[in-house]
Amino acid sequence: MTDPVTLHRLDPAQRPPDTVEAWLQALPGPAMLHVPGADRRRVRALVTLLHGNEPSGLKALHAWWRAGLPTPATDLLVIIASVEAARTPPRFSHRHRPGERDLNRCFRAPWEDAPGRLAQAIMAELVALGPEAVLDLHNTSGPSPAFAVSVLDDARHRAFASLFCDHLIVTDLRLGALMDAAEHLFPTLTVECGGSGDPQADAHAAQVIQRYASTDHLFGALPATDTLKVFHNPVRLELAQGARLSFDPADQADITLAADITRHNFDLCRPGDVLAALGPHGLNALVARDHRGRPVLQELFAAQEGNLTPRQPLHLFMATARADIAASDCLFYVAPAARQDVRQ
């Protein structure tokens, strides 16, 4: 048997060191902090740093705590997850520890390995506490506007998301993410506050934490000027097994992603827009399945003069400028545009 993982309890009275780097170094491992709120009968959970290369949430927490830990509307449980991955050199560059699974794919059994046991420990803390909401704060790995992701589309999740973002992605895809597991028990939202390393994303994360902590009722009616755009079931575009991906045309890879691919995040891409250069295997180097597992590559994309282009207008999300992440996770997500978007 392997040892269970415990989350170290941080003392709210002990302010962190003055830089986020020093704080990360000093953390005893995966940690949690329980902040007493104005209404002690209710509690919310904030999870961050599930991915070690997504530091905006940790930076915002650090600044929030250094500012004196303002009393939240309700009790707030903060969980800081992938401390070890984040401080594996070079700092804030590893999504997960080398050789381990992605923690945000481990929130379902089996739990045998280290990330599985950490995911299990995080779920156990949430279950023990019964929060009225769970917010999981991430960065995208490429530059992107902020957006929220949920597995349910209802008035509560729309109101919750619109506190923080203008875009909500609703997905039926179950990857073993925290959101998939937690939603069975608590209203849960993932917020992607923008690209890692982008000062705007850090500022957005600070705003997310401030609003989440201070808003009295998270699921109030949507404001009359509701601007939330909702996208259902985006499709992941993945590299086929054995295919190679690069950003450098000199590599002659199977897929050479356009150098400015992240510029398209949340853009509407149209037939003729070049998303990548294709190699000798053409579209066969790619796989796209919808949330039911149906192959949809040919429906959504075409090969045109050796390039990958949309076959129909597509919204593109979560493109990254990192070849390793594009190859191991996915190149990007796309959602067919609604008719009214195409006319604009």
Ligand SMILES: [Zn+2]
């Ligand atoms: Zn993430």
